[in-house]
Amino acid sequence: MILEYQKENYSISTDPAKLDISLIHDFLANSYWAKNMPRDVLVKSINNCLNYGVYSDNAQIGYARVLTDYSTFAYLADVFIIEEHRGKGLSKWLMKCMLAHPELQNIRTWMLKTHDAHGLYEKYGFSAPEKPDTIMEKRVVKNYPG
Secondary structure: OOOEEEEOOEEEEOOHHHOOHHHHHHHHOOOOOOOOOOHHHHHHHHHOOEEEEEEEOOEEEEEEEEEEOOOOEEEEEEEEEOHHHOOOOHHHHHHHHHHOOHHHOOOOEEEOOOOOOHHHHHOOOOOOOOOHHHOOOOOOOOOOOO
């Protein structure tokens, strides 16, 4: 199911054919959370997720992806708006669009990790884990090589 949203000269689409892989890779490979991410790793992650592209006059200016089973669990990842388009409410609009997806309305647990955007996500119901002692992780590789 491909979803499209329009607001002034901005749009959001779940159509993977519209994604600018080079722009996404350039941003993520220079981000604090995916520094040096290999392009093939990005492509594989895109191919296995629900993707949201944010566009200004058809040029991609943002991205986010949801890893989900479409029934009980969703993990929000790689959310960004490029610098020139920040401060216009686009990340808030993107969050609203993702959370409103018709096939994600029965999700019991949404998760994400963030270093610096707690304020944004709190507006959409995200919070520190109620029982952090019940959450575990396994880190195999701390960072991408390079």
